[in-house]
């Protein structure tokens with residue numbers, strides 16, 4: 001009798017993170033072209049950087065609290081209660097600059113859920129997780145309870161896009 005095929009176990013963590021932000025979709029053909037906001041949810045899936053199903057002496061890939069601290073810390077600083085705008089969307093950028101105090105983030109791409117997930121996966125996660133020995137393999141950005149976009153690595157992590165985003169906060173209070 002043939003032996004069953006061998007299987008390999010992989011381990012991953014998923015941490016949920018939430019933030020609130022405004023945006024609009026530049027050149028959108030319908031209502032998403034208006035300035036509006038979402039209660040966003042981000043699910044980040046993390047694996048060991050070496051790809052092995054190894055855990056520490058406690059049995060963890062990494063402690064959940066470190067993922068929260070690093071990634072939610074970045075989200076709080078850069079995207080929470082900010083307008084996330086395409087760097088070429090001069091009309092919307094001008095509008096949020098006119099109303100002080102203001103906080104906005106200039107994204108190198110249109111701020112769809114897809115592009116936000118990609119930005120978190122390619123740019124943000126490598127930066128904030130690097131020294132923890134883990135990488136983000138998948139990032140989901142939920143715009144509503146029904147709809148999310150997923151960005152995932154299909155090979156080893158590559159170089160981040162040349163154009164990085166930037167946050168601007170103007171608050172003289």
Ligand SMILES: [Zn+2]
Nearest residue numbers: 032036037038
């Ligand atoms: Zn929207």
